[in-house]
Amino acid sequence: MTTSLSLSNTQKARPRRFGYRISVVGAVSFLIIAAWALVAVFAPYIAPHPVGDIVDFDFFGPMSAQFPLGTDYLGRDMLSRILLGARYTVGISLAAVCLACFCGVTLGMAAAVIGGWFDRVLSRMLDALTSIPSKILALVIVAAVGTSIPILIVTLAVIYTPGCYRFARALAVNINTMDYVTVARARGEGLGYLIRSEILPGIIGPVLADFGLRFVFIVLLLSSMSFLGLGVQPPFADWGALVKENIGGLSFAAPAVVFPSIAIATLTISVNLLIDNLPQKIRDRSEQ
């Protein structure tokens, strides 16, 4: 996809030494994600109706000038609910994925560099965590501790940390055998410098790709948790919860159930495509 659709600036007569190659797909994906991020921030100002108010006497109302995306099963404005839902979906998922990747990647690199029993114990512990099905684990944690946004974030992060760890460790083990890491080690560098300065730059590309993929998984898991009633609590709702509330409208082809699904799809697909089509720096060595 990158090559066929890439908007390369190479045909220009003036050779650019350190230009970036930006692909169309990447740019469009970025715009969609940026738009959703803006929506998440400014939702209260742009939502046409209060999120919890019943504004229509009809339920599962059709799209109209007053309610652009129809109304839900109680007659609340769908557009407002989706706009405010973006806060939960984007915010919780982003926080969780950052937490999971930070912990997983740091531990993974440390395990690769330290090796020995540290690596073995940590790997087995996280393997054990992986063996528990994610949804069931989430259900158990939330059922036991109760539901609140910080707990949701931590739960999702815990579930996705072992995967990040495995991924980062596998990559870091390869980099760790490179001579430049040996040189740094022979210089007497500590663990912090080794993982931050020598290992991380070598694995950042795949780790970012993994970050995007994991973000999508977290959005979907959050949505399914909300669908089960364990996510964000009413009257607020994230996109998954919106689908769940309005699932009854499916047989009427109500916009109330279609649009939250579309919102989830646009966000997750855009994140994936953006990560696959990040701008590439062009460094051409023979061009001076």
Added chain:
Amino acid sequence: MSNVVEVRNLRVDAKSDSGRTVEIIRDVSFDIAEGEIVALIGESGSGKTTIALTLMGYTRPGCRIVGGNVTLTGQEISNLPERKRARKRGTEVSYVPQSAAASFNPAHKIMDQVIEVTKIHRLMPIDEARRKAVELFKALALPEPDTIGDRYPHQVSGGQLQRLSAAMALIGDPKLVIFDEPTTALDVTTQIEVLRAFKSVMKKGAIAGVYVSHDLAVVAQIADRIIVLRNGEIQEVGRTQDILQRPQHPYTRELLEAFEPAPHARVADRRDEPEMPLLAVKDIVAGYGKVDEGGNPSVKVINKVSFELHRGKNLGIIGESGCGKSTLARVIAGILPAAQGEVLLEGKPLDRDLRKRSRNDLRALQIVFQSADTALNPAKSIADILARPLTFYHGMSGQRREARIDQLLDMVHLPRSLRHRRPTELSGGQKQRINLARALAADAKLILCDEITSALDTVVAAAILELLKELQRELSLSYLFISHDLSTVKAICDEVAVMYAGEKIEQLSPDIMGSEAGHPYSRLLFSSVPKLDTGWLDSLEQDPRVLQAYSRR
């Protein structure tokens, strides 16, 4: 005699990262007669492999034949459709790659892979192909020719595998065989067998060959004619004898000169009183795996090695691959802690594990690795790479550090403008200079050089050796110079230690290398180094018993 290959005005272009086209091969023309072996020689990036590959009608991804034509056995191959080219490969032209180990599939038996060509082209029944393969194994002087085909690639040695890949290339009775640096990765003693086998097979079958190499001495043994290439252009073509003895082109002369680097001018001992050795290594035992109570690791790589190195002197360590020479460097640097023995720096014992050594001890002893590509972090700029040891050991920052980086770049004769580049944007020789500069940044007293010139072209390597000597004069450094290449060791070292199978066999002065080395293995090793003489291989006689005793094949 008709020509097997005719290349006329060949031009190959490549597209770079930013879509700019680069000319790789410019207007190259040559012929190869039947049964003639032509060598393509030149430094890396001179286009020798690219030319060799075009003879099969193949260009590497991103490259394109843009002009001229390549005629193989009377048919132009450069504009044939891919299907027809594929039909020629294996039957009319075949290829022996540099690394046989990487080109055999480890999951299949050797025999199945050798006769695969006959299956693809439906040349002969399987039984006949097997018989023919065994014939080739015999012709290539492989041990146990009847059963070697039943083994898997990891069950034979590197030299044998290289000969097996030649068998694979020869089974389809090609008119032309392309050898792409087939002996570069082999030890000198192994190289002799492989060269002999190639030579006899090619001569017997009167097969034409293209031999791609950077090593003039190897080429001198096997080629009838030599084509000297540089930057995709032919510099000189001539009979092997003429090129070696009467080189016309200045570049050829440069290549020949680089082959024999100027011998090291030893500094006379100014002080007679016994001085504390800079580095002393005493009865080192090291290896991998668990160490038992007796202090012996389960896989012993180094066994009771001791030596001393005095300030301002250089010690060479030579030996074939697997003799433990690189491991020795890692033990001294503390990367691999020794199981027994001790390492003393200026009389002070160093901890076996580098993590327990003081920062000052670490600073005094720096290691430079063979592969410049993997020794520099591709994600960092040159300035960052050089800045780190300055900050780490000397706590420098800001203006002072920047000035010192410029100074270091001057010391290794690199332009200061390189500081903003990344390692991938430098040439092999430049990268190795940066590696040295990083060791110098620490103000080291002793630099462990682990095969630092092995991956470089001869001309570039000779320049690096010159730089090492110059730095030694200015900074009174000492080098522990590890190499498998005797001529580089000769060029820089005061003393040479010969290692075999983890043990130090003897230590001698490089002047007497080859002539009166005491130990039979040293004599074998020294006599195996190819000489710039076309008759060297044929006249070489080695004691088969010694060969047998010192071949862990």
